[in-house]
Amino acid sequence: MPTECIPYKETNYFSELILDYLAQKEKLKPFYNHFPEIENFKAQIEEKTSFPIENREVLVQSLKKQYAETVVSPATSKNIDRLSQKTTFTVVTGHQLNLFTGPLYFLYKIVSTINLTKILKEKYPEYDFVPVYWMATEDHDFEEISFFYLHGKKFKWVNAEERAGRDAVGNLSTNGLDEVYKLFSAEIGGGTNAEHLKDLFKKAYLQHENLTDATRYLANELFKEQGLVILDGQHKELKDLFIPFAQRELTEQLSYKTTHPKTEALSELGYNVQVNPREINLFYLHDGLRERIIESEGRYFVHDTEIEWSREEILRELEEHPELFSPNVMLRPLYQEVILPNLCYIGGGGELAYWLELKDYFEAEKVPFPVLLLRNSALIQNEKINEKREKLNISVKELFLKPHELINRKVRQISNIDIDFSPQKEHLVQQFQHLYEIAEQTDKTFLGAVKAQEVKQLKGLENLEKRLLKAQKRKLEDHVHRIAELQNSLFPNQSLQERQTNFSELYAEYGEGLISTLLKELNPLEAEFKILTFGK
Template identity: 60%
Template structure:
């Protein structure tokens, strides 16, 4: 099974802040706790053990809530065993999170969870005296339905068309029968297609809300690996969060600390994009069909776009009586996760980790251990047929990562019988002008400006001729180049990473029940490189 690893920094698809983080640049070290290496987990375990947020009573609340959430599901002994282990002080979690995308959404949903499963296994081998439980945190309280309402299948969107408001986990699955009918027609009649049809049907047509449907699907795909799925939209778990909700409402520590950190990050490198900007209050208020921001002005607290309002005393009472109504936004959710889980490491994509890097000083201010941060595995999966075609067309794995125009230019230059590269002519011209500069120095220095202007003009002329020749060759070689670009488009759809555009169902149709075990075998979470994998 041929594989190749490519450094993330050489792919062209990862941000400067992520590349610098992976390179362990010293300027970024103040923004995280420990870099994720096997050896560093020992100190992270000790720090988490000393935290007052991992005591026995808190673990019991977590386990009781999880058993209630799993009550009506077909649970594996591995998952139930992992839930039971969470009561023990020598058990820790490795966590990833993801939205409730329709039918898992992009392919990297699988990579996130597999990274979490594999790291848990690797840590168990390194530290056998401890247990490590892989966690998938469902973002059931998000409200951006447009982001999760579709998935891509063979280049086209399969979309759930409906009006939606409030927390997405509570959305009724009514109407997904129509999506099921549409999707089933596209899948065909193979055994793998029948499995996908039953997974979709049993998930969405036999569960009443989106959170339960998503839990069912993720559980079916990964229960044999002991994955534990957490829904944070839970009254018992929210009760553990009450002190931090009060801090957010009345002290607004997040806003102060994250703003300070964001400024420091941009001082380190002005190319770092601030992923999430803090609000003064980073909480939503959720009731049936509503998830709106909480706003404070002159001591009066209101829920945006509603008539709900409180003074401080009334709001404090509301928090204690109805903690489940207070929902953390993207910046506050990491704190909520770390409070209720005995967590060591969060695994996420580049955008996620970029906003986690804004949070360390806030965690310190509220006395919560900051987890280690690990970039999830990334991969592009090729078929044997595609690999053979790449070999025939002289396309390397590194070529695939070129942006489309650069890829086309490279192939045209390779296929052209005419040399399109004018580098030698430019170098020869520059050498001639060096002699002219010497002559100008020796005769009349006022000529230097004229020589420089002429050099610039002639170099631009050569560049223009080179560009025109390249354009002409692109037209002439269009048919030959198109075979290469079709192959690249198949693996990098719409000039994007495969994992961001394709749904797992396309690969499952090809590889069936071997897909996930094979990915688990080859995705190494601590490798720090992008994987090109032929299945």
Template identity: 60%
Template sequence: MQSKQVPFSKTGYFSSLICDYINQKPELEILYNRFPSLENFKLQIQEKSNSEFTNQTSRDILVDVLKEQYSNIDTSELTSVHIESLKLENTFTITTGHQLNLFTGPLYFLYKIISTINLTTRLKQEYPEYNFVPVYWMATEDHDFEEINYFNFKGKKIHWEKNASGAVGVLDTDGLKEVLDLFALDLGHTKNADYLTALFKKAYVEHKNLTDATRYLANELFKSHGLVIIDAADKALKREFIPFVKDELLNQTSFQEVSKTIENINTIENQPPYGIQVNPREINLFYIKDNLRERIVFEEGVFKVLNTDIVWNENEILAHASEVPERFSPNVVMRPLYQEVILPNLCYIGGGGELAYWFQLKGFFDAVKVSFPILLLRNSVLIQTEKQAEKLKKLNISSTDVFLERDTFINKKVREISNIDIDFSPQKKHLKAQFEDLYQLAEQTDTSFLGAVKAQEVKQIKGLEHLEKRLLKAQKRKLADEVSRMTDIKNELFPNQGLQERNTNFSEFYLEYGDQLIPSLVDNLDPLNTEFTILTL
């Protein structure tokens, strides 16, 4: 197995905000607590240890909830040890979160969790006097069913048709037997295919709801690495969060503080501007009951649940929050706070989009006096076979070239392999120099001719560009075989002209590599490596 790294900024797939964070641009320091380095984790441990929320009572509640959630699944010895260790004051978590995507969804689900597992291993090596537990936070209260009800397999969308409303975690798994029947036909009947068929069946056909199915699946894939999976939609855990729910209802602290941070982000010098990932509501809570998941709003002096007849006055809603805290669900702005209140957490690992909205939350955490975690960009990976690597080598395609947008990629390679130079940049530069002389002549004689000179310059530049494109097109026809091979390898590695990790399901690679797939990834991914990884398996 071979591994290569490409700077994120060279891939074209990561925002300037993320690239500037990785490069530790000083202007961004106001948006985070500590940069993810081994030495900074010691400071984060000290800060979290002194947090009023990392207390014995909270730890005991967390362990009791986890034991209950694991009561009906095959728990590995390492996972059991990790859960029990959470009672100890020297135990901390490293957390990633993800939606309940059908059959894990795209590959980056694996990379998130592997980054989390590997970071706990590195930290244990560096700080052996502490325990570090990898946690996968299931987004069971999410409601975006259309984002999770499919996965891609060999260019085909495996889709779960269902009428769904409310939180996805409580959705029953009716209809997934039919999905499995179709998926199994595509898989075939090899040893690895049979395992995938059985895994899908045990997860989605033999479990009654999406939460239990996803917990089973993630546990089967990662239990040997001690992963702890948590469903935070639990009354005992929500009870820990009641003070923050009440503050949100009465004071709208998140809206005020995140709005201030957005103003600060907009003043950071950057071209183009960074942009905003999420915009806060005045109240960033949903109300969940049965199949209902709707926003809570304050209008006309009362609290309401949108699209329902549910209404409370102030005293009523505060009492209701104390009685049934499980019905109050934090949205994307409040969820990170909930996580950091109920877990002894040091670091959150996520993708670029996730980190972008976490950057908006530092001021909010400071205002409510909760320790802000270290933020780490998950590993990003392109997996290629040895055969594909050999093709790239023969076609003289570099590690950075392969990330180019397809047309740009092909044009660049055609220019490189052509026996003629189809780059008119020198001619255009020479032409512009000639027109500079004409501009000076017009200035000295009759300035009314400046417009005519400009028009002629534009016409001639466009003429050169048109000729350049025609010659390039002709050369592509002449080199049709090479272009075809380059296009094929590009499409293989970047399905739908996007990152493999955001499209392809792990099952495609499991068919080839079987139970060595995840161990190979674990062995070859460095969570603190701030570059994109290309793996040849």
């Protein structure tokens, strides 16, 4: 398959923080332990050998309960059993329970995770490595997960329960998704691949009662042959393991004390802080609600409810019902590393940004901090689109320009007149430099007048350049339209394809070859953006 790569920096879609992390800038080294290079995983393995064997036993039993109603592939079953062995480690990615997987990068996350376990096995054959998808069942941002895009159209789950947005999304009933199914079926059309997608949607969402079970079924069907293990952290047995850490969160507010200085340090370095920690980073799950816990003057309250406890009462509630205490985005990473023998977390740029705030917290809790790896990113096109790009003389790198920048560049290149007035502007600046010298020698009060005249004339040249460019665009209207149409097809809503397009749009065209090609082409340790060209 034809593939091309460009550095992440040249895509103009990644933050300065992530680019500096990939470049291993010295100023960011205090925020992580081991950079994701294959040789560094040996030290990570040695650090994680301290993972308690009793935690492994709890994990395996919990997973078997979670898979009780799911047809488990031999590969996944074997991986679950392997987790009881002290020589087995995990690689984890996490994602929200987006409707029908949401944006395309859901696949990239999981493929990156599966492929890294294969690479690790080749390098360290004496160990086993299991890919894990952590379902964000305890999240409550319903608006973010309630839709997906297909052929530029938005398919939204509008008949969800009233509690949507306050309850943990994994608990939501799948009622109302039959309407989405009807609209989706009409849009996806016919053919073998389309029929498979309809069947997949129907079995996932119309034959399972809640969003957790539906998502588990869907992800399992897509990746069961690769042995993917799908984990729901909202289980009492797993929450039992986290009780000591949750106790310290309630009584010592350790996460805030250790992460707040890190967020300030990142801010002082000029980076945008992804997540600001709360003093208590736990939610309480109660009667269809997930609300944050607040401490004030020695008493604990559940925000926007009448629930409150003394210190002794809330600690007793935690001991008796740990499943009702839900970690937020700052605490969930620690919970993950407490219940999994994990080496590496694979996520997008926004996720790695908040993980970089957490290293000191992990050290304070004496839990090994995992390797942080940016997931693969890719742009998928077919040969027909690629041929159009070549005919329009647009390079792969130029595809990532802003629309107006790309069009202006191409119009200038194909015009029979020179619409770049940079030489004239430079000549004008040189002329005015001489006038500045004359004014300086005669009457300095004229400096302002000279400056005003310079600005006026430069502005005049810029306006003339814009008018000529606009006129040439009209003259080349058909060419401009084809450029815009090409870029819009690959960058819907002027965004990366992977952040907008649902996998079903590509699966309908390429079928099983979509996932098999991603598994073949995406190497998570190659820190470059890939462009994959599928056959017609």
